[in-house]
Amino acid sequence: xxxxxxxxxxxxxxxxxxxxxxxxxxxxxxxxxxxxxxxxxxxxxxxxxxxxxxxxxxxxxxxxxxxxxxxxxxxxxxxxxxxxxxxxxxxxxxxxxxxxxxxxxxxxxxxxxxxxxxxxxxxxxxxxxxxxxxxxxxxxxxxxxxxxxxxxxxxxxxxxxxxxxxxxxxxxxxxxxxxxxxxxxxxxxxxxxxxxxxxxxxxxxxxxxxxxxxxxxxxxxxxxxxxxxxxxxxxxxxxxxxxxxxxxxxxxxxxxxxxxxxxxxxxxxxxxxxxxxxxxxxxxxxxxxxxxxxxxxxxxxxxxxxxxxxxx
Amino acid sequence: xxxxxxxxxxxxxxxxxxxxxxxxxxxxxxxxxxxxxxxxxxxxxxxxxxxxxxxxxxxxxxxxxxxxxxxxxxxxxxxxxxxxxxxxxxxxxxxxxxxxxxxxxxxxxxxxxxxxxxxxxxxxxxxxxxxxxxxxxxxxxxxxxxxxxxxxxxxxxxxxxxxxxxxxxxxxxxxxxxxxxxxxxxxxxxxxxxxxxxxxxxxxxxxxxxxxxxxxxxxxxxxxxxxxxxxxxxxxxxxxxxxxxxxxxxxxxxxxxxxxxxxxxxxxxxxxxxxxxxxxxxxxxxxxxxxxxxxxxxxxxxxxxxxxxxxxxxxxx
Numbered sequence: 001x002x003x004x005x006x007x008x009x010x011x012x013x014x015x016x017x018x019x020x021x022x023x024x025x026x027x028x029x030x031x032x033x034x035x036x037x038x039x040x041x042x043x044x045x046x047x048x049x050x051x052x053x054x055x056x057x058x059x060x061x062x063x064x065x066x067x068x069x070x071x072x073x074x075x076x077x078x079x080x081x082x083x084x085x086x087x088x089x090x091x092x093x094x095x096x097x098x099x100x101x102x103x104x105x106x107x108x109x110x111x112x113x114x115x116x117x118x119x120x121x122x123x124x125x126x127x128x129x130x131x132x133x134x135x136x137x138x139x140x141x142x143x144x145x146x147x148x149x150x151x152x153x154x155x156x157x158x159x160x161x162x163x164x165x166x167x168x169x170x171x172x173x174x175x176x177x178x179x180x181x182x183x184x185x186x187x188x189x190x191x192x193x194x195x196x197x198x199x200x201x202x203x204x205x206x207x208x209x210x211x212x213x214x215x216x217x218x219x220x221x222x223x224x225x226x227x228x229x230x231x232x233x234x235x236x237x238x239x240x241x242x243x244x245x246x247x248x249x250x251x252x253x254x255x256x257x258x259x260x261x262x263x264x265x266x267x268x269x270x271x272x273x274x275x276x277x278x279x280x281x282x283x284x285x286x287x288x289x290x291x292x293x294x295x296x297x298x299x300x301x302x303x304x305x306x307x308x309x310x311x312x
Numbered sequence: 313x314x315x316x317x318x319x320x321x322x323x324x325x326x327x328x329x330x331x332x333x334x335x336x337x338x339x340x341x342x343x344x345x346x347x348x349x350x351x352x353x354x355x356x357x358x359x360x361x362x363x364x365x366x367x368x369x370x371x372x373x374x375x376x377x378x379x380x381x382x383x384x385x386x387x388x389x390x391x392x393x394x395x396x397x398x399x400x401x402x403x404x405x406x407x408x409x410x411x412x413x414x415x416x417x418x419x420x421x422x423x424x425x426x427x428x429x430x431x432x433x434x435x436x437x438x439x440x441x442x443x444x445x446x447x448x449x450x451x452x453x454x455x456x457x458x459x460x461x462x463x464x465x466x467x468x469x470x471x472x473x474x475x476x477x478x479x480x481x482x483x484x485x486x487x488x489x490x491x492x493x494x495x496x497x498x499x500x501x502x503x504x505x506x507x508x509x510x511x512x513x514x515x516x517x518x519x520x521x522x523x524x525x526x527x528x529x530x531x532x533x534x535x536x537x538x539x540x541x542x543x544x545x546x547x548x549x550x551x552x553x554x555x556x557x558x559x560x561x562x563x564x565x566x567x568x569x570x571x572x573x574x575x576x577x578x579x580x581x582x583x584x585x586x587x588x589x590x591x592x593x594x595x596x597x598x599x600x601x602x603x604x605x606x607x608x609x610x611x612x613x614x615x616x617x618x619x620x621x622x623x624x625x626x627x628x629x
Binding site for chain 1: 343344345347348349351352354355356358359362363364365366367369370371373423426427430441444445447448449450451452453454455456457458459460461462463464467468469470472495499502552556559560562563566567578579582583586587592595596598599600602603606607610
């Protein structure tokens with residue numbers, strides 16, 4: 001395991017001042033307080049080796065797709081013999097990506113706006129108030145996140161087709177709202193709990209109605225949380241495959257679904273490089289969004305209020 | 313709360329009736345029912361219209377089997393369920409899904425503990441390292457599948473390297489089978505598990521461990537007696553969330569797996585009934601059973617989690 005001596009040597013040295021006073025005697029090189037050993041123990045090396053293997057696999061996958069999307073005639077060699085950007089223009093025309101990207105962005109933005117509008121007020125109530133049936137409501141909002149998407153997706157898609165909404169953009173938006181609204185509620189509730197209720201009480205005492213409390217007091221305080229939730233919903237919606245796939249058609253495919261359809265289309269699928277080019281476009285978009293997201297929010301803070309480790 | 317002035321405003325004409333409504337309102341407000349509950353209405357309408365109604369409709373649908381299913385499997389209105397349990401082609405997919413999802417989720421959770429512990433320290437490039445580990449979230453299952461096909465395929469860099477290094481004689485079969493799906497589940501699931509575990513870990517007050525150390529505990533004792541008990545509920549939650557992700561694996565099972573063989577997972581079967589056979593009742597049945605199986609595992613883990621320590625971990629502000 002990794003929790004060897006080295007993990008905490010820094011902490012102890014810095015917090016207790018003088019290194020090894022009064023602890024179980026263990027052979028250890030003499031070292032000034034706060035100094036670290038350069039040679040890590042075998043268990044640490046094992047962890048680093050595992051991480052290195054993971055990274056090699058990851059980078060291999062990423063680089064292979066990028067190289068593939070720029071290469072021509074790459075079969076039995078280490079690198080493609082020729083380089084080209086034709087696959088990008090080819091994929092763009094072949095799959096009408098202008099339309100696909102337009103649908104993807106439109107759906108994602110609509111889902112974000114709607115789920116924030118629906119989710120934030122509900123999160124406010126769940127964070128602040130107790131009322132009869134609160135536990136039931138909590139479970140109701142937790143279920144869509146805990147269940148596999150297919151489980152509620154297939155009945156939902158059946159209903160959509162029954163209402164004649166199948167293969168339409170509206171259906172794609174509605175279906176994506178199902179996990180997004182609970183997700184907003186789940187991420188916003190801790191954010192709201194952090195805000196001191198005395199601020200709202202003061203506003204109420206000064207005569208503000210509940211709407212004014214929302215627009216003048218809470219909304220400005222909640223902007224970071226709303227941004228975080230919005231961007232996470234955006235990323236989830238763009239990446240959501242299962243639900244979109246169940247209800248979308250040629251005119252309402254988002255980018256992921258379009259790539260999947262291209263990979264599995266009858267007759268062996270499309271040229272591999274076209275798909276690679278599409279996949280690179282997809283990943284670049286996602287990466288850009290995630291970078292923006294990480295500027296606003298530290299993902300580890302979504303789960304628990306973090307008190308920084310001392311050696312952090 | 314905001315209704316109080318109107319209630320008192322009505323008091324002058326008649327004394328009895330308004331007082332009773334005011335007190336009813338008051339009593340309701342005491343129990344938490346007042347006009348601000350309207351804020352919940354959009355979310356409730358949404359949940360009822362898009363989740364509860366379709367879901368109950370789907371459950372109803374499972375009891376309306378197609379004529380073909382009734383003739384083939386018997387059982388009247390329960391024909392779909394009979395088909396699910398009797399048809400080995402469908403029922404085996406439960407075990408196939410479990411064989412993929414359980415090991416993948418377990419591996420992701422267990423592997424992220426040491427990594428999170430190591431990355432808790434301060435060192436140069438820590439932020440970069442964390443970002444790189446989180447990177448696969450942006451890849452999505454589809455690019456991961458495409459990348460695995462190219463990188464780990466028979467002609468791919470991985471096999472070329474292994475052969476050039478003389479480690480293997482002929483290319484390893486790493487895609488279009490169980491291994492491929494497992495790799496893709498680890499690549500997409502590990503960053504997620506790592507993020508959660510490290511956030512739970514950072515919620516544990518480091519002074520607890522320092523105290524244990526001062527009292528003479530070795531690293532194993534500190535890990536076993538301090539860190540692990542505090543981390544275990546978080547690990548259970550992480551396991552549930554990664555399991556949910558891995559359980560509903562669908563694109564990768566089709567793209568890098570062996571869709572009709574060793575990776576014939578439940579979601580593939582459900583979609584086959586839905587999209588290819590247009591047998592909506594059977595599709596709903598499989599989807600419902602998927603939920604039942606998954607929630608059974610989740611409930612087991614939650615029951616185990618309820619036995620664990622639930623108090624403060626010292627780190628929550």
